[in-house]
Amino acid sequence: MGRIVFFFQEALRALKRNGAPSLAAIVTTVVTVVLLGMLIPIFQTAQGKSEEVRNQLSVQYALYPDATKAEIAGTKRKLEGIPHVAEVKFVGKGEALKTLESELDDKRIVEELKYNPLPNSFEVKPDDAANLPAIQQAIYPSGAKGQPISSIINN
Numbered sequence: 001m002g003r004i005v006f007f008f009q010e011a012l013r014a015l016k017r018n019g020a021p022s023l024a025a026i027v028t029t030v031v032t033v034v035l036l037g038m039l040i041p042i043f044q045t046a047q048g049k050s051e052e053v054r055n056q057l058s059v060q061y062a063l064y065p066d067a068t069k070a071e072i073a074g075t076k077r078k079l080e081g082i083p084h085v086a087e088v089k090f091v092g093k094g095e096a097l098k099t100l101e102s103e104l105d106d107k108r109i110v111e112e113l114k115y116n117p118l119p120n121s122f123e124v125k126p127d128d129a130a131n132l133p134a135i136q137q138a139i140y141p142s143g144a145k146g147q148p149i150s151s152i153i154n155n
Helices: 002-017 019-056 069-080 093-103 129-139
Strands: 059-062 085-091 121-126
Touching: 002 019, 059 129, 069 085, 069 121, 085 093, 121 129
Parallel strands: none
Antiparallel strands: 059 121, 085 121
16 A cells, blocks of 8 residues: 555656646647547447438439330340449339439429429449449430430430
8 A cells, every 4th residue: 555655656757846847748648538539439420320321322313205115125134234333223213202202302393293204214223333424425425415325315
């Protein structure tokens, strides 16, 4: 027990002699620990959210209204054959309208529509968000203003 008291007495004596440097070291250590304790969870949360958003990225391609079921099925097969495409989903006009209604705060906008103006479309999800430009290039080989790989895809 005597040794513990001795160590505390020596620590207090050292603090009195070298107060400013000791205080600076203590403050620096406390600030560093507090910042690390706060920043590490913040960075982990931000990275998790970023990954979540990357996994939700997709591109929708509108279709011409006169497309037949056979043309739609053929185009879906073509889109699924593109490298780095993880999933191709057909989104009908009714489903698109329901999605729009669920995302709008003011539901009256959808209720006041006399007809459904939304087109049928394909939702194309990449295997990785970094591959979206390659998928876009495969769907529009001659550029965004050129002809797509299928005649039913609306520019």
